Amino acid sequence: MEENFKLHLGDSYKLIKQIPTASVDLILTDPPYNLSPYSTGNIEFTWRKDLNNDLAEWDKVEFKPADWVSEFKRILKPKGNIFVFCSYNLVGKWHEAFDPEFDTFQFMVWHKTNPPPKVFKAGFLNSCELIVCMWDKGHTWNFGNQKDMHNFIETPICNGPERLKDPHHPTQKPIKVLGHIIKIASNEGDMVFDPFMGVGSTGVAALNLGRKFIGIEIDEKYFKAAEKRLKNAASELKLF
Ligand SMILES: C[S@@+](CC[C@H](N)C(=O)[O-])C[C@H]1O[C@@H](n2cnc3c(N)ncnc32)[C@H](O)[C@@H]1O
Numbered sequence: 329m330e331e332n333f334k335l336h337l338g339d340s341y342k343l344i345k346q347i348p349t350a351s352v353d354l355i356l357t358d359p360p361y362n363l364s365p366y367s368t369g370n371i372e373f374t375w376r377k378d379l380n381n382d383l384a385e386w387d388k389v390e391f392k393p394a395d396w397v398s399e400f401k402r403i404l405k406p407k408g409n410i411f412v413f414c415s416y417n418l419v420g421k422w423h424e425a426f427d428p429e430f431d432t433f434q435f436m437v438w439h440k441t442n443p444p445p446k447v448f449k450a451g452f453l454n455s456c457e458l459i460v461c462m463w464d465k466g467h468t469w470n471f472g473n474q475k476d477m478h479n480f481i482e483t484p485i486c487n488g489p490e491r492l493k494d495p496h497h498p499t500q501k502p503i504k505v506l507g508h509i510i511k512i513a514s515n516e517g518d519m520v521f522d523p524f525m526g527v528g529s530t531g532v533a534a535l536n537l538g539r540k541f542i543g544i545e546i547d548e549k550y551f552k553a554a555e556k557r558l559k560n561a562a563s564e565l566k567l568f
Contacts, residue, residue: 332567333531333541333558337551340523340544341395347403347542353468353518354409354539355400356509356530358501360391361415384498386547393418394425401429403521407468409513411436411461413501422460430462436479438505443485459509470512481508486529492557495549497527506533514539528554532561 336343364387400410410430414422419435427433436459443455463469471477486500506529514520516538522530525543527550534541535558543558545551562568 331540332535332562333543335525335528335531335551335555335558336542336544337546337548338544339546343544344399344403344523347521349402350405351519352403352408352521352542353405354411354510354514354520355404355522356411356506356513356520356534357522357524358413358499358526358530359524360387360389362387362391362417363415364388366417391418392425393422397425397429406464407466409461409463409467409469411459411509411513413438414458414460416458419458419460426460426462431464433460433462434479435460436481436509439480439482440485441482442487461513463513468514468518470515476512481505492527492553495527495553497550497553500527501529503529503533503536506530507537510534510537510539525554526550528557531558535561535565535567 404410410426412422414435423433438457438459440455440457443453446453481504483502483504486502490500490503492500510520510530510533517540519540519542520530520534521542523544525531525545528543528545531541531543531554541558543554545554
């Protein structure tokens with residue numbers, strides 16, 4: 329039986345080179361945000377455990393959108409789409425690198441209904457996340473009606489049974505947000521690719537919607553969790 333998903337443990341800068349030219353219908357990914365230089369460090373309390381303000385070690389490695397233009401263009405089919413979760417500090421860099429290379433560059437907003445609180449009330453909550461997106465004319469685009477066409481989606485951040493406990497991933501994305509994008513920007517049987525897959529959320533959303541998936545993750549504990557989640561999803565869907 330043809331494989332519905334293929335996962336790779338390793339560095340996506342190297343492994344992306346093994347992906348055949350014009351073989352991917354949708355690149356949907358959530359790469360490092362480089363937010364650590366803006367972190368004010370942990371907030372200490374006497375009466376409870378500290379609030380962790382640092383994201384992760386992987387976020388400290390400099391991420392340059394420009395490094396990804398040529399490989400993303402090479403592997404994407406002509407009707408393909410790219411959707412990338414993006415922090416405010418990198419929006420300009422994504423635009424600078426990708427806008428000249430595609431007919432259209434736009435963004436979506438994911439509004440989180442349950443963002444972490446800010447105890448000092450000195451600024452906005454981090455309740456919105458941007459998703460930059462790009463494509464060429466004739467791209468796959470599945471819209472039911474005008475209401476579906478808002479570049480806005482509202483859901484809680486990952487919690488409850490969906491949120492993995494072991495390993496806990498600090499930026500696990502909800503299947504609902506990923507599924508919404510996959511439905512709009514690809515068709516059944518299409519290939520979805522995530523070079524920074526974490527615990528495999530994009531892959532689970534892709535399989536649930538009858539798409540195929542290729543994922544890459546550099547951290548072995550997250551890779552193993554992704555493998556387990558995708559195998560479970562495939563067996564629930566009776567894909568093997
Ligand atoms: C923002 S998280 C993605 C989380 C994912 N959306 C999820 O729901 O689990 C980014 C992931 O990229 C991984 N990563 C960072 N650099 C990488 C690289 N060079 N190659 C592959 N994965 C990498 C990190 O280990 C981290 O799990």
